[in-house]
Amino acid sequence: MxxxxxxxxxxxxxxxxxxxxxxxxxxxxxxxxxxxxxxxxxxxxxxxxxxxxxxxxxxxxxxxxxxxxxxxxxxxxxxxxxxxxxxxxxxxxxxxxxxxxxxxxxxxxxxxxxxxxxxxxxxxxxxxxxxxxxxxxxxxxxxxxxxxxxxxxxxxxxxxxxxxxxxxSPPGLDDRVRRAQARMAADPGAPHTVRSLAAEVALSPSRFAHLFTEQVGHSPMRSLLETRLRHAARLLEGTDLSVERVASASGFASAFHFSRVFRARHGTPPGAYRDGMRPxxxxxxxxxxxxxxxxxxx
The missing domain is CATH 2.60.120.280 (Regulatory protein AraC)
Structure with a gap:
């Protein structure tokens, strides 16, 4: 230090x-x-x-x-x-x-x-x-x-x-964007895509992606990644699930991909994050x- x-x-x-x-x-x-x-x-x-x-x-x-x-x-x-x-x-x-x-x-x-x-x-x-x-x-x-x-x-x-x-949240956020954010937060492990999220709020994929990016400042998939990382962090903090199960429950295709992205985001691997180990x-x-x-x- x-x-x-x-x-x-x-x-x-x-x-x-x-x-x-x-x-x-x-x-x-x-x-x-x-x-x-x-x-x-x-x-x-x-x-x-x-x-x-x-x-x-x-x-x-x-x-x-x-x-x-x-x-x-x-x-x-x-x-x-x-x-x-x-x-x-x-x-x-x-x-x-x-x-x-x-x-x-x-x-x-x-x-x-x-x-x-x-x-x-x-x-x-x-x-x-x-x-x-x-x-x-x-x-x-x-x-x-x-x-x-x-x-x-x-x-x-x-x-x-x-x-x-x-x-x-910015005032005047479009209700369809709010609903998409709530859907991601409620089930971050689901196989969400721009197309599936757009269908849930009755928009075309291109219109939904444009509206979401315009109002939030980044793409729906970038927001989904952060939502999944937040969910994974909560699971690591509050459960004894293995890293593999945390990755799966949070919507990541593999434990390897999850570990790489989690480390880039938090500066430490998932296991070390849980254990409080310092490099x-x-x-x-x-x-x-x-x-x-x-x-x-x-």
Missing amino acids: VVGHFDEDAGYGVNRPQGSDSWLFTWTTGGRGRLRQGGSEARAGAGELVVLAPGVPHAYAVEPGARHWRFWWAHCQARPSWTPWLRPYATGDGPDGLYTVGPVPAALHDRMEGAWRRMHADARWAGADIPAGDLGIVVAQGSAARELALCGLEEAVLLAAASARPPT AITVLKGTSKGAPKGTPIQ
Whole structure:
């Protein structure tokens, strides 16, 4: 786990065409930033927590026109239990793994700031030779420092997710699109197709696909994939079904395909997601200001 605090001027930016092997959490305290993950984008202002899942090309920078961006950040392997907290804040249906949590009420900003400062202090708890007031980059060394810092991040994620208002469905969403979404959610394991969903709402496949994409922002099949992944995550969290049975119950043709897609979405295989296992030390791809290339991420 790596934690730091930056206050960057206009022109600052980081681009990682291969994404990262770890999750990235950012908490903005001043100015504005812009974060891009795959095909999704978020603008971060004070009081917003923006989270990027691993394995997807991403970039972030001071928002054009802003004078600076002041923010806390942490790279780590997220605990699987955090996923349900973040899920309501996914951009669109979240296939790119971008979550915008906020704005968090101003009354809680001091507590959020305290959680990040404790996280930073706990990450260097194992005796790193860094002055107490220095908010530079800290790499958690050893399991005690890592677990203490993760507890601080967990507090920040839960506090933000519990207090912010989840995005709501766009007003005026066509009832036929709502019905199609409800049909997918009610039975994600069914062999849905554009044609079958269109027939259920009395539209031609081409008209249905166009209407759905126009109103939701992505295709019906992309929405179905995310619905199936959400269903699979709930089964992994709440049952002892095998990965093969979870895949089948969620509408995936094979356990291999399911595992590949699930890992791309959540950053961990289905079995490890269920068990709460964290991968071994990985390496951060790309660099940030002040961060040495190849900083280990735990």
